[in-house]
Amino acid sequence: MRANPGEGPRLREQILDAAEPLLIEAGGEQAVTLRAVAQRVGVTTPSVYRHFPDRASLVSAVCLRVWSGLGERMQAAAGEHDDPFQALRARGRAYVRFGLDHPVQYRLLLLRPVVSPHSTAEVEAAQACHREVVAAVQDCVDAGILHGDASTIALSLWATAHGCVSMLIARPPFPEPQDLDSFIDTTVRAAGLGIALNSRLPAYTPLAAAALLAARLDQLADDLTRQK
Amino acid sequence: MRANPGEGPRLREQILDAAEPLLIEAGGEQAVTLRAVAQRVGVTTPSVYRHFPDRASLVSAVCLRVWSGLGERMQAAAGEHDDPFQALRARGRAYVRFGLDHPVQYRLLLLRPVVSPHSTAEVEAAQACHREVVAAVQDCVDAGILHGDASTIALSLWATAHGCVSMLIARPPFPEPQDLDSFIDTTVRAAGLGIALNSRLPAYTPLAAAALLAARLDQLADDLTRQK
DNA sequence: TGTACATCAGTGAACGCGCGTTCACTGATGTAC
DNA sequence: TGTACATCAGTGAACGCGCGTTCACTGATGTAC
Numbered sequence: 011m012r013a014n015p016g017e018g019p020r021l022r023e024q025i026l027d028a029a030e031p032l033l034i035e036a037g038g039e040q041a042v043t044l045r046a047v048a049q050r051v052g053v054t055t056p057s058v059y060r061h062f063p064d065r066a067s068l069v070s071a072v073c074l075r076v077w078s079g080l081g082e083r084m085q086a087a088a089g090e091h092d093d094p095f096q097a098l099r100a101r102g103r104a105y106v107r108f109g110l111d112h113p114v115q116y117r118l119l120l121l122r123p124v125v126s127p128h129s130t131a132e133v134e135a136a137q138a139c140h141r142e143v144v145a146a147v148q149d150c151v152d153a154g155i156l157h158g159d160a161s162t163i164a165l166s167l168w169a170t171a172h173g174c175v176s177m178l179i180a181r182p183p184f185p186e187p188q189d190l191d192s193f194i195d196t197t198v199r200a201a202g203l204g205i206a207l208n209s210r211l212p213a214y215t216p217l218a219a220a221a222l223l224a225a226r227l228d229q230l231a232d233d234l235t236r237q238k
Numbered sequence: 239m240r241a242n243p244g245e246g247p248r249l250r251e252q253i254l255d256a257a258e259p260l261l262i263e264a265g266g267e268q269a270v271t272l273r274a275v276a277q278r279v280g281v282t283t284p285s286v287y288r289h290f291p292d293r294a295s296l297v298s299a300v301c302l303r304v305w306s307g308l309g310e311r312m313q314a315a316a317g318e319h320d321d322p323f324q325a326l327r328a329r330g331r332a333y334v335r336f337g338l339d340h341p342v343q344y345r346l347l348l349l350r351p352v353v354s355p356h357s358t359a360e361v362e363a364a365q366a367c368h369r370e371v372v373a374a375v376q377d378c379v380d381a382g383i384l385h386g387d388a389s390t391i392a393l394s395l396w397a398t399a400h401g402c403v404s405m406l407i408a409r410p411p412f413p414e415p416q417d418l419d420s421f422i423d424t425t426v427r428a429a430g431l432g433i434a435l436n437s438r439l440p441a442y443t444p445l446a447a448a449a450l451l452a453a454r455l456d457q458l459a460d461d462l463t464r465q466k
Numbered sequence: 467t468g469t470a471c472a473t474c475a476g477t478g479a480a481c482g483c484g485c486g487t488t489c490a491c492t493g494a495t496g497t498a499c
Numbered sequence: 500t501g502t503a504c505a506t507c508a509g510t511g512a513a514c515g516c517g518c519g520t521t522c523a524c525t526g527a528t529g530t531a532c
Binding site: 468469470471472473474475476477478479480481482483484485486487488489490491492493494495496497498499 | 501502503504505506507508509510511512513514515516517518519520521522523524525526527528529530531532
Binding site: 174 | 264390394
């Protein structure tokens with residue numbers, strides 16, 4: 011099973027192919043040991059060193075692959091829409107869906123302990139992903155749908171979506187929502203609406219404002235229903 | 239340094255006292271090794287087994303302590319307010335502040351990998367904490383400030399706050415907000431407002447609704463300012 | 467065309483490490499007679 | 500009051516394990532002469 015000269019990169023890919031399922035099955039980065047990966051590929055442990063200088067680099071390479079996958083998904087989801095708000099929403103849904111479908115990878119990318127920091131390549135991948143979201147928000151701002159600083163709005167929205175995902179995949183011992191999709195949609199939509207409101211509302215005394223809001227909202231709801 | 243009969247529980251407390259700073263300094267649960275804990279207390283490793291059946295139980299006991307601390311903080315913060323909405327907000331702020339002040343512990347409680355599940359005692363502590371938040375939301379519903387199912391609202395709000403905290407403590411490679419406090423306040427407040435809106439708005443065509451919303455919101459903002 | 471040699475991917479054995487856990491023990495204290 | 504004994508907290512040495520990493524090596528391939 012020895013690769014010929016020039017065929018080196020093949021094993022590198024095989025190693026990465028083996029690492030991700032290993033990660034998923036065991037549910038954590040700690041399962042990606044050089045021994046386990048090598049055994050899965052059908053090769054001895056030290057061979058890995060021909061392709062990765064150390065374990066950290068191997069894990070980092072796995073992360074880069076996952077980032078690519080996430081970026082592609084969001085891109086593809088957004089591409090189906092002309093309406094910038096729908097495009098943004100599609101991006102959000104793709105993001106959340108990705109997190110729920112790949113909980114272990116999501117944790118690896120976005121919930122990694124501070125102890126094991128990200129490589130510079132990973133930071134670049136993450137920032138590229140974030141820039142695209144900001145651009146999508148900016149499209150909405152330009153279209154007059156959202157108001158305020160695109161970067162700040164993006165961060166708020168992202169924190170909300172991230173909250174849903176990380177809550178659902180970490181499975182903390184709270185009761186779970188019954189309908190996942192509607193829970194996420196409601197929460198993130200609420201964040202979007204709330205952000206739109208926030209940028210237009212002055213500081214206010216909560217109780218008084220709440221009473222006023224409540225009175226106005228019913229009227230607003232009526233108008234919206236009629237307009238449809 | 240041998241404890242007399244009857245003084246057993248003393249070492250147990252000392253062990254827990256040593257475990258938490260160890261956790262903090264190293265930035266992760268993996269640092270809480272029996273050896274490290276014992277050394278810190280000034281005792282040999284096997285002594286720990288007099289007080290905890292195994293390592294998992296020790297970690298679990300540390301978690302229970304942290305849950306208590308979190309619960310007390312939220313309780314204390316809420317107790318200062320008569321207005322149920324302000325009380326809820328104070329709870330939220332206390333929660334977020336706790337997470338930012340104790341990132342490693344927060345991660346241990348709420349972002350633990352599925353691989354190492356929570357003990358039944360921990361699940362109980364978490365649920366007690368959650369019940370209190372639901373009760374605080376219910377107070378707001380009763381007062382007419384929020385509308386809808388208290389449990390669902392609590393979960394949405396919690397997901398949003400959790401999103402802010404876990405984003406900020408995991409330090410994923412995104413740009414950070416410049417003003418932490420205002421970022422969190424804005425995001426969570428937006429969630430609250432959005433949830434209030436959501437429960438009153440019908441399904442809608444986003445673009446049209448956004449236009450209508452934008453028109454109405456300026457008027458609403460004016461009214462709120464005048465009322466103050 | 468044939469031979470010596472360089473290249474390069476993967477091998478096999480071993481290293482030192484820190485870990486959780488087990489075991490028979492020690493020695494101080496309290497208690498029964 | 501004195502002695503034998505049970506209790507109980509902590510000890511010291513050792514176990515087996517899996518890990519990342521190192522090292523000299525093997526053996527197939529391509530290439531220079």
